[in-house]
Amino acid sequence: MAKMNIIQAVNDALHLAMKSDDNVVVLGEDVGKFGGVFRATVGLQAEFGEDRVIDTPLAEAGIIGAAIGMALYGVKAVAEIQFSDFIFPAYDQIVNELAKYRYRSGGEYPCPMVIRTPVGGGIRGGHYHSQSPESLFVHHAGLVVVAPSNPYDAKGLLLAAIDSPDPVMVLEPKRIYRGPDHGKNWGSHPKGEVPEAHFTVPIGKAAIARELTGEGTPVTIITYGAMVHTCGKAAEEAAKEGIDVELVDLRSLQPYDLDAIVASASKTGRVVIANEAPRMCGYAAEMSAVVTEHCFDWLEAPVTRVTGYDTPFPYTLEFAYLPDTGRVLKALRDVATYA
Amino acid sequence: MAKMNIIQAVNDALHLAMKSDDNVVVLGEDVGKFGGVFRATVGLQAEFGEDRVIDTPLAEAGIIGAAIGMALYGVKAVAEIQFSDFIFPAYDQIVNELAKYRYRSGGEYPCPMVIRTPVGGGIRGGHYHSQSPESLFVHHAGLVVVAPSNPYDAKGLLLAAIDSPDPVMVLEPKRIYRGPDHGKNWGSHPKGEVPEAHFTVPIGKAAIARELTGEGTPVTIITYGAMVHTCGKAAEEAAKEGIDVELVDLRSLQPYDLDAIVASASKTGRVVIANEAPRMCGYAAEMSAVVTEHCFDWLEAPVTRVTGYDTPFPYTLEFAYLPDTGRVLKALRDVATYA
Amino acid sequence: MSDNLGTTAPHVSVEPVSVMAPDGTVLDQDFVDTIPEADLVALYEAMLAQRVYDDRMIKMQRQGRLGFYLACTGEEACSYGPAYALQAQDWFYPAYREPGIALWRGMPFQAWIDNMVGNCDDPVKGRQMPVHWTARAQNIVSISSPVGTQIPQCVGSAYAAKLRGDDAVSICFFGEGTSSEGDFHVGLNFAGVWKAPAIFFCRNNGYAISTPYEKTTAAKHIALRAHGYGIRGVVVDGNDILAVIKVVREAAEWGRAGHGATLIEAKTYRIAAHSTSDDPTSYRTREEEAHWGERCPLKRLRAYLETKGLWDEAREQACITASSERVISALGVAEGKPHPDLDTVFDDVFAERPAHLQAQYSELKAHLASGQSAYKPK
Amino acid sequence: MSDNLGTTAPHVSVEPVSVMAPDGTVLDQDFVDTIPEADLVALYEAMLAQRVYDDRMIKMQRQGRLGFYLACTGEEACSYGPAYALQAQDWFYPAYREPGIALWRGMPFQAWIDNMVGNCDDPVKGRQMPVHWTARAQNIVSISSPVGTQIPQCVGSAYAAKLRGDDAVSICFFGEGTSSEGDFHVGLNFAGVWKAPAIFFCRNNGYAISTPYEKTTAAKHIALRAHGYGIRGVVVDGNDILAVIKVVREAAEWGRAGHGATLIEAKTYRIAAHSTSDDPTSYRTREEEAHWGERCPLKRLRAYLETKGLWDEAREQACITASSERVISALGVAEGKPHPDLDTVFDDVFAERPAHLQAQYSELKAHLASGQSAYKPK
Ligand SMILES: Cc1ncc(C[n+]2csc(CCOP(=O)(O)OP(=O)(O)O)c2C)c(N)n1
Ligand SMILES: Cc1ncc(C[n+]2csc(CCOP(=O)(O)OP(=O)(O)O)c2C)c(N)n1
Numbered sequence A, B: 001m002a003k004m005n006i007i008q009a010v011n012d013a014l015h016l017a018m019k020s021d022d023n024v025v026v027l028g029e030d031v032g033k034f035g036g037v038f039r040a041t042v043g044l045q046a047e048f049g050e051d052r053v054i055d056t057p058l059a060e061a062g063i064i065g066a067a068i069g070m071a072l073y074g075v076k077a078v079a080e081i082q083f084s085d086f087i088f089p090a091y092d093q094i095v096n097e098l099a100k101y102r103y104r105s106g107g108e109y110p111c112p113m114v115i116r117t118p119v120g121g122g123i124r125g126g127h128y129h130s131q132s133p134e135s136l137f138v139h140h141a142g143l144v145v146v147a148p149s150n151p152y153d154a155k156g157l158l159l160a161a162i163d164s165p166d167p168v169m170v171l172e173p174k175r176i177y178r179g180p181d182h183g184k185n186w187g188s189h190p191k192g193e194v195p196e197a198h199f200t201v202p203i204g205k206a207a208i209a210r211e212l213t214g215e216g217t218p219v220t221i222i223t224y225g226a227m228v229h230t231c232g233k234a235a236e237e238a239a240k241e242g243i244d245v246e247l248v249d250l251r252s253l254q255p256y257d258l259d260a261i262v263a264s265a266s267k268t269g270r271v272v273i274a275n276e277a278p279r280m281c282g283y284a285a286e287m288s289a290v291v292t293e294h295c296f297d298w299l300e301a302p303v304t305r306v307t308g309y310d311t312p313f314p315y316t317l318e319f320a321y322l323p324d325t326g327r328v329l330k331a332l333r334d335v336a337t338y339a
Numbered sequence C, D: 001m002s003d004n005l006g007t008t009a010p011h012v013s014v015e016p017v018s019v020m021a022p023d024g025t026v027l028d029q030d031f032v033d034t035i036p037e038a039d040l041v042a043l044y045e046a047m048l049a050q051r052v053y054d055d056r057m058i059k060m061q062r063q064g065r066l067g068f069y070l071a072c073t074g075e076e077a078c079s080y081g082p083a084y085a086l087q088a089q090d091w092f093y094p095a096y097r098e099p100g101i102a103l104w105r106g107m108p109f110q111a112w113i114d115n116m117v118g119n120c121d122d123p124v125k126g127r128q129m130p131v132h133w134t135a136r137a138q139n140i141v142s143i144s145s146p147v148g149t150q151i152p153q154c155v156g157s158a159y160a161a162k163l164r165g166d167d168a169v170s171i172c173f174f175g176e177g178t179s180s181e182g183d184f185h186v187g188l189n190f191a192g193v194w195k196a197p198a199i200f201f202c203r204n205n206g207y208a209i210s211t212p213y214e215k216t217t218a219a220k221h222i223a224l225r226a227h228g229y230g231i232r233g234v235v236v237d238g239n240d241i242l243a244v245i246k247v248v249r250e251a252a253e254w255g256r257a258g259h260g261a262t263l264i265e266a267k268t269y270r271i272a273a274h275s276t277s278d279d280p281t282s283y284r285t286r287e288e289e290a291h292w293g294e295r296c297p298l299k300r301l302r303a304y305l306e307t308k309g310l311w312d313e314a315r316e317q318a319c320i321t322a323s324s325e326r327v328i329s330a331l332g333v334a335e336g337k338p339h340p341d342l343d344t345v346f347d348d349v350f351a352e353r354p355a356h357l358q359a360q361y362s363e364l365k366a367h368l369a370s371g372q373s374a375y376k377p378k
């Protein structure tokens, strides 16, 4: 085991994958000589050469389009999109092509590849360095979408993504790249311990980031990515007020772990769903609908969402905009005391 | 009043708008000489000239990008995207630029323009001539999104869109362009009567397409676009079985008419939401979450979605895939008999 | 080898390459001699058969037997030529107007027809409209409706082949209308930087549905764009199948030699309507159509073959009759087959069907069984 | 007027236009004479001040007083030149490296600084990162982070002006890296077809963050792309402000005369890091930086002004001191101002705040009032 932050875990996974399989290629803007603006690909070009670690021209449609062509031919591309806010020039390639290739070709042309991209706010990036686009990809059938919340899962999910026969998007929560507390401190976090060897975290399986203690009113929180930590803190606070949280870290958004969701929601009957993205048609909406559909008879309170607001992402007032511990806590109180 | 189908109503609205305001421009692929692949712009170029009715090069990003530039300068562009399946090359322009212009410029650069595009299945278009992308635009704050279900609303909403100070997307349900019954028969439909003069349908207001009769178990259906007719038929069938449907035709998806939704759902306590788009993170998910959040205490049954499946859109099995009267009816029975 | 290829510095030329004049007169006998006479006859027969298939299929569509069709009438040389010029290991990204790629490279005819009907043997399992086939065994990539998307993909395949040390080139087909999309630019630029062994084959047939060339671009030639990417650019008479073969061969040699990509602009004309959903009478003249009808690639090759005594009216009629029977019979067979199975709606979304799709499948199956579905299986 | 403009057929030239040699020697006295000496001095002063602002701001960012900054060091001529060359009615779409557009055209200095801080007087109301200002009164369109998106928008404005019969041209700025995006292609192609009075100003500064020109494109010059759109193409020495003024003026005349668009490629160099988030030491050499440092646009104009007796070291120091004080004081003022109001989060999403946003606003307001928010208003 080694201490790693998320960036190091990603770098380590890429390194392992490229070393064990000549067929793996990394491409994106500034990923080569520079090692990526977040340094996730540092050292790869020096070790594996310019042919396998490619500094592309500045064109996301080209990065994804070319990676698709590689996938069809049999080369496994791991593409980086510098910020998920800049993924939209490639949206057509991703949702109309990548997502549909296997299906529209009657299974003749599967398209296994990986897209890594940093998501979310909290780094003073304003409008265009903070968006959380997951629901825009989950809505299109054919894309596996995962969202790690810690270094262990970041490595294990990325390696699972590279091994997957399907196209996988790995949404990396950039604000916790270097630590969950204001970007610091993976060192002391149990999931900052990461095996050095190859291992995978299964796609489609949630983790229980905090279990019920049996003390207080039980409430389920369903969340993923950086919000796992915001919600974790809220859960600690809530415990002092007699609210006992089971914290479901989804890890995979498509497919998602319905069993884990139903198991928790039917046990607690009180559910809070948290995500950073804007509310309308966000991932939390899907979770809310799913919980209602599957657990209606157990519900003691309305399923409640804590989300970003339905506005573009602001800069100066970023920390007013972002769902914080206090907002999660309020939702916990609301559902715990609902009668 | 005149009898019109949706295409005629759209054409009539464009004609009126262009005639009364020199500042209105229509642009898109094949909209000029040819009058559009669905003939919605027929006759406009002959009357208003090539400068105001523009056959563009084949590039959706150019159509929307240029329309944005016109809007900033003060010209009102009504852009056509030939099929909404082909809107994604312009996705970045729409969601990162158009949606955010007013906000990101501190209000200095509002960007009022209109995007018309045919949506939905039912015309044997398979994969790429059948998609329903509404949730992908609703998720981004800043875009008004409307979806008419009949000629009257098509004209009134389009004129309201052209008058609006905001960017508006008009999603036209192509399968009912020429009639709600397998593409026929606006003639006998009350909403096939359309005033010849300028009028608007207010953005943000739902319509009650079928009122409760007081006979039977009351159920609310929330839907929009072509599904209004599928649901209407299901409601007629259901009436024979003692299910009394209030059919809410949303008309506007962003902003939506929360008052109408809450009024109906809290009255009936049983809610079915129907849309053609795939289920995960679709518009129905948002409606489900909203109903749960606002009407939990009145709910007698789980809010239930009838949607497209989470697969790409098939060709031969299209009418198996598309949510039909039978599926809506089943959902109505499920919620009406839930105990 | 033309002197256009004598150097490793990419060259852009807009002088149209031709091997035969419109009346069949040979302009470049040396090149003609590189192609066995039997092949010339086979190519002509294939193009003539294609013309017959296209005509038949349009009629069938009018009779309601096909949901949709899209012909390549007048542009046959632009798919049969490249299919002939390239090799088995090469990769093809056709648009929707290149049936010759499928049929010349050996996609089974019945499979091609099954795709038009969308039956249980359709290679795409009835998921796409007619004319959107796929042929993995022939390295022909699945056809997409959104135009231009395959251009950067083709660059990816070309690069992958190069990385693997395979001697394969990748070719992508698209219309001049499509060359206005961002993906065109992005793809060609990547190809330039990567020196990818890619061939971009732009069929300039004068129209993008109703939009004439002048409204597509103010550039005199699409091939001029090669300047902007540091790749080779060539214009060819697209109605001269031998010229098409010549430029594609040269482009492939250029690519195989490690020099990178070529943009080929083939000047041709869409004699048919855009598709069965289109009616060109409102946007172009009958004179223009007739003018190009005279210059069609079949007439030209036939004239040459006839001078050589390789073809005559009897063979012509025999070929027409045989092709007509072939397509009618295959269509009958295709129509007799059932729809794809319900599973096909939920399969191939992912490699394995996840739980939520299994649940949706069960729901739909029960719905069909209830007899309440709008869909009636066949 | 250069003979490049003597005809209405667009011409592409890759011979760099220059008016002054790197040492300040005049190569085109006729052109220099068209610019009043006072203006030359004013332009130099403005560029020197810009250099000082940029240096200061980077320091402030290191001290944690700014969230982010991005300098135009070495590229001052590419924003002050065009700003000078164009007219009040013209429209500007700057990227993030064109402060000269704002400051020369009269955006209030304090507003520009308020944007860097994102305070209550920031014209964008604290919604975007620093360096993403807007200036409606000067016809300067809001800056976006996504690169290239403004290119087709600029064509739309140019077309709109033409449609209205206004004598305005629209100019869009972007880097050579950005020219790889699909929007570049789409925009320039539309401009060609529409003969839109647009100017595309490509600052080729050698890098897109760490990506060198050779990895951006295999084309020798970005200006060569004009061939593919039927528009004018020109290369200019981007470190020669007079040459920049000259080509922009010519492009504007070309556009105002109804001939359409021009693509200008200005060869320059990004002397500074890409932004305060970047460190170029890992991807380029100090020698290369030094070489270009010598060719910087300020040195060149200063050399000329000094020969003419219009500038000297005393004026240089005075200008530096004044600019330094100006920016420090404005920054102090900016820092003293409160944050934008909470309303600014929910305003301007739509023209009017809809009910759901009003509800979200109320919720957030209550949350702040509860004292449980991570955010502390200032
Ligand atoms: C992205 C996209 N936009 C629009 C369409 C609708 N469409 C189908 S074919 C076509 C014209 C294509 O013209 P061209 O590229 O010249 O090819 P041709 O049909 O002439 O062979 C259009 C606009 C599409 N398929 N994809
Ligand atoms: C669509 C998009 N992709 C990626 C980025 C991240 N990014 C910001 S600046 C930049 C490089 C731009 O280079 P260039 O166009 O040459 O302009 P320069 O910075 O050299 O002035 C990149 C990749 C972005 N802003 N937008």
Ligand SMILES: [Mg+2]
Binding pocket: C175, C176, C177, C203, C204, C205, C206, C207, C208, C209
């Ligand atoms: Mg064409």
Ligand SMILES: [Mg+2]
Binding pocket: D175, D176, D177, D203, D204, D205, D206, D207, D208, D209
């Ligand atoms: Mg640059």
